Amino acid sequence: MSGRGGWRLKTWQFTAAAAVSGLTLASAAAAAAGPWDSGGQRTAESSRAALAPGAGDGDHRTEAGSPLPAGSAPVASEAAAVLTPLEAGALEPRTGKGAREAAAGQAPAPTAAALKFALEPLLKAKGLGPGATASVVDAATGKEVYGRGAKTARVPASTVKIATGTAALSVLGPDHRIRTTVVAEPAPGYEDGAPPEQIVLVGGGDPTLTARADAQGNASLRTLARHTADTLKQRGARTIRLAYDTSAYSGSTQHPIGPNENLAPVTALMADEGRLDSSTSGPAPRSTRPAQDAAEAFARFLADRGVKVEGAVRAATATDQAEELADVRSAPLSALVERMLTHSDNDIAEALARQTALAAGAKADFAGAERETRRALGRLGLPLDGARFADGSGLDRADRVTARLLTSLLARAAHTDHPELRPVLTGLPVAGFSGTLAGRYTSPDAAAGTGVVRAKTGTLTGVNTLAGTVVSSDGRLLAFSFLASATTDPTTAQSTLDHLASTLARCGC
Incomplete structure (x- = not known):
C-alpha cells in the first residue's frame, strides 16, 4: 500500500503490536493479583449504573477480571509500549521523517473543517442525545483544532479523575508516598x-x-x-x-x-x-x-x-x-494515579483529592479538596470557567467540567515542561486491551482505535463521557474529549463515543 494509506497501516501495525506486548504483561500480573480490584469495579457495575438512578460510575473493570495492584509495573510497561512510537522515533511515515518529528508537531496538523466533517454527524447521532460537546486539541501545539460546545460545562462522571490526578501530581510530585x-x-x-x-x-x-x-x-x-x-x-x-x-x-x-x-x-x-x-x-x-x-x-x-x-x-x-x-x-503517587485512571478507582480518587488539600495545609474534606484542586489547576493555567470538583471520583453529579478543560489537562500532561504529569497519560486505559476499555472497540466502526486510543471513560445513568489521546493516521498526537449528559441507552452511547475516537485515529485530517 502506498501514499497516506500505507503510512496508516504502518502506524496501526506498530502500535497494535506494542499494545499486545503490553497486554501480555498486564494479563499475567492481573491473573496473579487475586480475584478483586481495588474498587471492585467491573462489568456488573455497568448494568447497575444503567438501571439505578444515582448509582455509582459504571466504567470500572479490568481486562482479565482481576486487579492490577498499585505500583505494578504492567500499567507503566503497557503505557510505555504504546507511547514509545511517539517518543523514540521508531516509526517511519511516508515522508521519511521519524515519529519524534511527528510528535514535535511536524506531521500534518488536522484542520477544523475536516474534523467537523468527520465528527459532527456522530456527535449529532441519536445515541449521544442532545447537547453533546467535544474538543480536539493538537498536543504538539496545545491549540484546539475542533470544538463543539467546548466551553459548556457538563457532568463529567469519571473523566473528572483526570483533573484529580493532575492536581495531586502538580502539588505533590510523582514520587510522593502516603x-x-x-x-x-x-x-x-x-x-x-x-x-x-x-x-x-x-x-x-x-x-x-x-x-x-x-x-x-x-x-x-x-x-x-x-x-x-x-x-x-x-x-x-x-x-x-x-x-x-x-x-x-x-x-x-x-x-x-x-x-x-x-x-x-x-x-x-x-x-x-x-x-x-x-x-x-x-x-x-x-x-x-x-x-x-x-x-x-x-x-x-x-x-x-x-x-x-x-x-x-x-x-x-x-x-x-x-x-x-x-x-x-x-x-509512588505516579503508580496510584495510573491505577486510579486505568481501573477508575473511586477510593484512590477521593484519597488523592484529599492529599492535594493536605499538601496545601487545608482541611482535607470535600470542600477543602475541591478548593485546592481548583487552585492547583489554576496554577497550571488551565481554563476553569464553569468547573466544579464536588468530589474527586466523579460519582457526584454536582461535578462540572468543560470538554476544553479535559483536553487542556491532557495536553498539559503531554508537554515537555511538565514531566511530573506524565502518569496522567500513561495511566489511561488502552482501547481493546486494558482497564475500562478492555471490552470495548470490538465493532467494525471502532476497530481502528484498538491499541491507538488511550482514554478515560465516564458512566453515570444518562451520562457517558470519554477523554484521552489518539495518534492520527498522519502521526499527529491529538487530545480529545466527548461529553454527553442526556443519553438513554448506555451501550449505544459508548459505541458512539468509541466510533468518534476511532474516527480521529483513521483520520488524515
Missing part, C-alpha cells in the same frame, strides 16, 4: 527507652493499605505490625493498649451520594478500601467503620507477633509528644 505510621504515647513519668503503655495507628490516607498476606506492591498492615512488634519487644513491651487516629481528614466520611458499593467511607485509615468481600468481581459491600476494622486487624497481627493488645481498640488523636515506632509507605 505514610501510615505507628506512634507511642508517653506514659506518666515516661523515660526514654521505657515500654509505652499505648500506641496509636495513624492513618495518612492510603486507601491501598492492605491486610492481605500478599501485599502485591501495596503498603502492608502486616509488615507494619511486624516492625512495630519488633520495636516494642526490644523495649520489653509484651502487652499494649491500641488506639487509631483518623484526624488527617476532616468532615463527614460519607460521600454526598450516600453509602454505596462503589466507594468506602472516606477516611484516613482503611485496609483494602473497606471491602467486606474480597472475592467478588463487581461492586462489593463496604464496611461502615473501615478505620476500626483496620485497627482491629492490626491488633491481630500484633498478637501473631507476640504483642497482646489489652482492652478495646478505640479512636484517639496522637499527641505532639508521641514517638514514631514504625511506618509503611504506599506505592
